[in-house]
Amino acid sequence: RRQHLLEKSCLPAVTPDGRRIRLFSNIGSLDEAKVALQLGSEGIGLFRTEFLYAEKPQPLAEQELIEVFGAVADIFEDKPVIVRTLDVGGDKPLPWLDIPAGDNPFLGYRGIRIYKEFIDLITCQLRALLRANAVESRDLRIMFPMVISQEEVEWLIELVHTIESSLTEEGLAYRHCLLGIMIETPAASLMADKLAPMVDFISIGSNDLTQYTLAVDRGDTAVHHLYNPLHPAVKRSIEHIIAEAGCYGTEVGLCGELGGTREGIEFLAFLDIDEISISGEYILEARDLIRNMSM
């Protein structure tokens, strides 16, 4: 069956009655990007950059990051490569990053919340992305995790502009990247009408959106039976985000594990979603499912 699906991996994910959905991949490394392309992925919907740092004794240098981002973008040629800025914190520690674990790591000091304190770290990532994107054939995009407010998004956009000014002053080549946010908190979902017009694209993080909407720790086996990305409350939230994004013409995708299940694809395909980003090989099944389902 795998071989049969692989042979069809160059076909577009389009239903027999003409609904086209772009299928992207979630990756954490250059090697995973290569595999994703072989599976017929049409872009990277989530590059989790924390994995790049995980095995290193110190943060990656700007030049090292330029090389990785550039290499992934080159593999995907003119297709979008959405790179998520560092999403670490209590539950995802890095050995050289001094962050207190906190009593409630999932509600704690994590994601963009640490950027003001660790401004050099995030500046390095953003400089590398902007500089790697100077090559015109590339389409690198920047995505920020764990957003809860308009003020945060204003600050992040301002930060990118400040960094662009510095690069200009330094005479270094760069090109602006499209900017987006993850919607993965109930606050961001409820504020989608305000956040959508501020950015170029939105990606729904169904893993955290489920966890925070249902107040169910995504990693706690004792409440595993309650962790349901297809709970009606989560579905309503997703429907709401997609509708609001549509009102403002903001591109909207989903990059949580919901896209890696049959039920998830069946639910999402009927909504006005532009792109679904999938982990691992499930993209083969998702394409086949969409090509055989009628709207």
Ligand code: PEP
């Ligand atoms: C999510 O929360 O849905 C997501 C894609 O991000 P992560 O799983 O890395 O938290």
Ligand code: MG
């Ligand atoms: Mg998340």
